Amino acid sequence: IGSISALQAAVDEPALFDGVFIVNPNFREAHEAEQPDLLRPLTVPLLNAVQGGLRKYGQPVFDALANPSTVKTILKEPYADAEQVTDELVDVLLTPLLSPGAADVVFDTLSYSAGPLPEPLLEDQRLQAAVQICFGEADPWTPPARVRALERFRSVRSVVGLPGVGHCPHDEAPELVNPMIVDFVRSLNVEAKAAA
Structure with a gap:
């Protein structure tokens, strides 16, 4: 639900978002x-x-x-x-x-x-923010092939599967997820400085 909310906000207000980091997208x-x-x-x-x-x-x-x-x-x-x-x-x-x-x-x-749903939001031309996605490969509620397929959208920089991690990677493996978030934010900051 958080991934949908974040993507919708970035579509609705593109000037406010440089990036969206998604942890386990929900396909409902x-x-x-x-x-x-x-x-x-x-x-x-x-x-x-x-x-x-x-x-x-x-x-x-x-x-x-x-x-x-x-x-x-x-x-x-x-x-x-x-x-x-x-x-x-x-x-x-x-x-x-x-x-x-x-x-x-x-x-x-x-x-x-x-x-x-994630796919229509990711293909929406109003979405200008970079998107990075990570997911738990051992999550029984999220289909890995469908998550990996999100990489086809222009805004998605990468989709990273976390082996042995379930539905809540941020909670189950913060030692893997937190550095990814920090690196993503840093990369956005570097790009913003380079564009200025």
Whole structure:
């Protein structure tokens, strides 16, 4: 979601952005554009019905699942290294889940079927910012071939896969991700100085 927000902002306000660093882009498999043409007329109404049902009847299920044990179990799926799923991480994620309105946000996120996707944003001619992408190659939720295919867009400088890292590289392997971010920002600064 952060990658989509950052790309959309860079498309909407190109003068404000020199670069966008994306960590594990989100492709939102529930998006209507991701559905086969034959099923598309059915999937959007179905997703809308699911979203409505979750909003109307899902709170008890959400309340039952929004606990440390369940959150920890869910996090162990996308994290390649289960040791990284600490009590502190669970608390950081669980605390906002317990705030009023959080269930609706989660339901909307799980069933959101519209809005921008990475590819159309990356091919938008208004996007002038350089883009660098890294992703965890062991992420079960992000298709590696699709991430690597983003390298075909003119704004994308590179796509770097991180072996043995899951869905949250910034958390699982900050020793790999943080230097990449610093190098990217430095390269943008050097380019800005050279252009001045």
